[in-house]
Amino acid sequence: MTEIFDRETAxxxxxxxxxxxxxxxxxEELAQLPVVRPPSGPVVVVAxxxxxxxxxxxxxxxxLTGAIHLVTITDGEGSHPHLPADRIAAMRAAELERAxxxxxxxxxxxYRLHIPDTDVGAYERQLVRQLGTLLRQTGARLxxxxxxxxxxxxxxxxxxxxxxxxxxxxxxxxxxxxxMWHWAAPGDPRVPWSMARRLPLPAWAQARxxxxxxxxxxxxxxxxxxxxxxxxxxxxxGPGPDLGPGPGPGSGPGRSGLNPRSGRAPGPGRDPGxxxxxxxxxxxxxxxxxxxxxxxxxxxxAELAHHTRPFETVFT
Numbered sequence: 001m002t003e004i005f006d007r008e009t010a011x012x013x014x015x016x017x018x019x020x021x022x023x024x025x026x027x028e029e030l031a032q033l034p035v036v037r038p039p040s041g042p043v044v045v046v047a048x049x050x051x052x053x054x055x056x057x058x059x060x061x062x063x064l065t066g067a068i069h070l071v072t073i074t075d076g077e078g079s080h081p082h083l084p085a086d087r088i089a090a091m092r093a094a095e096l097e098r099a100x101x102x103x104x105x106x107x108x109x110x111y112r113l114h115i116p117d118t119d120v121g122a123y124e125r126q127l128v129r130q131l132g133t134l135l136r137q138t139g140a141r142l143x144x145x146x147x148x149x150x151x152x153x154x155x156x157x158x159x160x161x162x163x164x165x166x167x168x169x170x171x172x173x174x175x176x177x178x179x180m181w182h183w184a185a186p187g188d189p190r191v192p193w194s195m196a197r198r199l200p201l202p203a204w205a206q207a208r209x210x211x212x213x214x215x216x217x218x219x220x221x222x223x224x225x226x227x228x229x230x231x232x233x234x235x236x237x238g239p240g241p242d243l244g245p246g247p248g249p250g251s252g253p254g255r256s257g258l259n260p261r262s263g264r265a266p267g268p269g270r271d272p273g274x275x276x277x278x279x280x281x282x283x284x285x286x287x288x289x290x291x292x293x294x295x296x297x298x299x300x301x302a303e304l305a306h307h308t309r310p311f312e313t314v315f316t
Contacts, residue, residue, distance in 0.1 A: 057314070140171055
């Protein structure tokens, strides 16, 4: 992104009530953004946490006709500090597999990096190497990653790493916003709207995305202290490319690097541009306040409304 903005003011807005979806729905320019279509062929989708990819790009993922290589950078284990991190990590991994089962992309391969939640920036150079390897080995036609100006530290680091890897490999890179819809406002000058594009969702893809989001129970429902992972991961596993070492001891399970899983599911089979580049170096972005109350819901209905529209938005 090219705009320099008051990061502290925007960061404070993450913990504020946020912009109601009614305001976004009333903004005609959003529905009139230029339409972009994903290319055919393999696509690498990057997520800082399990659920980011579904919130920001899930409806489009359901429509892709080529193989999807989904990289989950952290296990999201820091979302509920009042519960054991390994329990949350297992729960969120299982939720993602169930969500992918609902989206039913034609072919998908998932990779878990196990980088510590809230600390993605410390592994950014490693991520560039690993994502570059994956882009080359898969022959990806597109890389999709979190928005580099999302004002969430992990999202921004993930987006910057993906953008750098995409530049090195000559791969087009799109960035999807997640928290931006919360802290920004229609026409907000802090957002590079000239780079925004719209991805229309047919009714069946929108319905699948909404159903997939409901699988992330840890994020949309309060968790008490005794909650367990609940259910196992989805079906289908197999080998994937070796992208080198993971973050090392003390960073979580699976320290051999990417832990690939793959799966196939039937689907209707509906048959690039430059990346946004890194955000200006204005200091580390904040991470939203973690949940410390078992009755707190991370993604209440008002927040989910931003992610259940009949279209998705990316910055190209």
